[in-house]
Amino acid sequence: MSRRPRYIRSNRPRAAGAPDAPDTRDLDYLAAASQPEGPSLFARAKQAASDYTTRNKGKVAVLASVLIALALFASYELLRPLPQNLTQSRLNEAVEYALEQRPRPPSVASLAYAAVIPSVVRVNGYDPEAENPTPDGGGNTAPQVELPDTGHLEEDFHEQYTAVGTGVVIDTEGTILTNLHVAQAAERLRVVFADGTESEADIVGGRPDLDLAIIRPRILPDDLQPATLGSSAGLRPGDDVVAIGFPFGIGPSASAGVISGLLRVLEREGDATIRNLIQFDAATNPGNSGGPLINADGEVVGIVTAILNPSGLSTFAGIAFATPIETAAGAAGESPL
Numbered sequence: 150m151s152r153r154p155r156y157i158r159s160n161r162p163r164a165a166g167a168p169d170a171p172d173t174r175d176l177d178y179l180a181a182a183s184q185p186e187g188p189s190l191f192a193r194a195k196q197a198a199s200d201y202t203t204r205n206k207g208k209v210a211v212l213a214s215v216l217i218a219l220a221l222f223a224s225y226e227l228l229r230p231l232p233q234n235l236t237q238s239r240l241n242e243a244v245e246y247a248l249e250q251r252p253r254p255p256s257v258a259s260l261a262y263a264a265v266i267p268s269v270v271r272v273n274g275y276d277p278e279a280e281n282p283t284p285d286g287g288g289n290t291a292p293q294v295e296l297p298d299t300g301h302l303e304e305d306f307h308e309q310y311t312a313v314g315t316g317v318v319i320d321t322e323g324t325i326l327t328n329l330h331v332a333q334a335a336e337r338l339r340v341v342f343a344d345g346t347e348s349e350a351d352i353v354g355g356r357p358d359l360d361l362a363i364i365r366p367r368i369l370p371d372d373l374q375p376a377t378l379g380s381s382a383g384l385r386p387g388d389d390v391v392a393i394g395f396p397f398g399i400g401p402s403a404s405a406g407v408i409s410g411l412l413r414v415l416e417r418e419g420d421a422t423i424r425n426l427i428q429f430d431a432a433t434n435p436g437n438s439g440g441p442l443i444n445a446d447g448e449v450v451g452i453v454t455a456i457l458n459p460s461g462l463s464t465f466a467g468i469a470f471a472t473p474i475e476t477a478a479g480a481a482g483e484s485p486l
Contacts, residue, residue: 257389257445258389258391258403258405260445260447261389261391261443261444261445261446261447262391262393262403262443262447263447264377264443264446264447264448265317265376265377265393265441265443265447265448265449266343266393266401267343267344267372267374268317268318268319268343268374268375268376268441269315269316269317269318269343269376269393269394269401269440269441270315270316270317270318270325270340270341270342270343271313271314271315271316271340271341271395271400271401272313272314272315272316272325272327272331272332272338272339272340272350272364272439273313273335273338273339273340273341274313274314274331274332274334274335274336274337274338274339275335275336275337275339276335276336276337277336277337313331313395313397313398313435313436314327314328314331314332314334314394314395314436314437314438314439314440315327315331315393315394315395315400315401315436315437315438315439315440315441315453316331316340316364316439316440317376317439317440317441317449317452318342318373318374318375318376319375319376319378319449319478320375321373321375322365323365323366323369323373324353324363324365325340325350325363325364325365325366326361326362326363326439326452326477326478327361327362327364327438327439327452328360328361328362328438328439328452328453328454329355329356329357329360329361329362330360330438331362331438331439332352332355332362332364332439333352333362337349338350338351338352338364340364340366342366342370342373343374343401344370344372346368346369346370347368348366348367348368348369349366349367349368350364350365350366350367351364351365351367352364353365357421358421358423359423359454359472359476359477360420360423360454360455360472361452361472361476361477362439376441376448376449377447377448377449378448378449378474378478379443379444379446379448379449379450379474380448380450380474380475381411381427381450381451381473381474381475382475384408384411384427384444384450385408386407386408386409386410386411387407387408388407388408388444388445389405389406389407389444389445390405390406390407390408390429390431390442390443390444390445390450391403391404391405391406391431391442391443392404392406392429392431392432392433392437392440392441392442392443392453392469392471393440393441393443394433394436394437394438394439394440394453395436395437395440396432396433396434396435396436396437397434397435397436398436399436400436404431404432404433405431406429406430406431406432407429407430407431408427408428408429409428409429409430409468410427410428411427411428412424412425412426413425413426413427413428413470414426415454415455415457415470417455423454423455423470423472425473425476426454426470426471426472426473427442427450427451427470427471427472427473428468428469428470429442429469429470429471430467430468430469431469432465432469433453433456433465433469434456434463434464434465435463435464437453437469438453438454438455439452439453440452440453441453442471449474450471450473450474451471451472451473451474451477452471452472452474452477453469453470453471454470454471454472455469455470456468456469456470457469457470
């Protein structure tokens with residue numbers, strides 16, 4: 150009969166500090182020791198996430214987009230400045246500041262002046278046989294125009310000095326409207342255009358009853374610009390107007406004012422009465438005669454004809470008259486419309 154082996158526990162003492170030796174009789178311990186170690190918790194979680202992402206790519210992409218959008222929105226909300234508490238007073242201050250900072254617009258008078266000045270001419274009357282003539286470079290002579298002594302303004306400018314007036318070009322042929330008393334004040338006429346071109350001029354028509362003359366220069370500048378003719382039919386007292394001319398030979402000069410009245414009658418001693426005149430208060434003096442009266446759009450609405458001074462002086466006293474452009478242009482065979 151066989152006998153079971155016997156295991157004898159050793160009573161040999163262990164070395165100091167040595168770990169307890171496992172009980173070789175514990176089979177569970179031996180089995181566990183023989184198995185390899187499994188993956189860590191982090192590795193198992195990472196693998197699970199990777200497997201989920203692979204199986205649900207679409208859902209993961211949508212989720213990621215939502216998270217990114219939420220993150221951006223949260224960042225914007227954190228970085229956005231706090232809204233200002235706008236009150237009506239602060240809004241008014243902002244508007245006033247903006248208005249103060251913008252460039253000042255040009256005046257109505259300056260815009261109207263710029264529109265018509267290329268068409269304005271100076272009309273010089275002179276005597277070709279006058280003493281001490283000044284050569285003009287074109288075979289003709291003309292005396293120098295001197296400015297009057299301001300202490301003797303009451304003397305008639307056209308009698309004391311070489312005749313000077315104003316005219317305006319109304320068509321591409323160079324037809325110029327002016328006053329008859331300007332055109333007939335001297336034996337010969339010479340006009341000076343806005344670009345400096347000078348030319349002898351001839352009277353080609355006139356209306357003595359309206360104190361109007363039509364003159365035409367012999368030489369025209371290359372860039373001749375006729376004025377735009379308007380209509381006096383729409384004028385009302387108080388409308389802005391500008392008179393352009395060469396008062397006392399100084400100019401071109403602009404003076405702004407308003408329409409003072411319409412359908413005025415001017416009685417002239419020894420001359421025909423002129424009717425249907427435009428009364429205005431823009432400063433005019435000898436030398437403005439024949440110049441254009443223009444509206445705020447730079448359109449010629451009249452031809453400056455006369456001034457009225459109850460004192461008898463031939464200087465401005467606040468009342469001036471212009472012939473409506475319909476009448477003046479009609480005398481030259483032109484229609485302003």
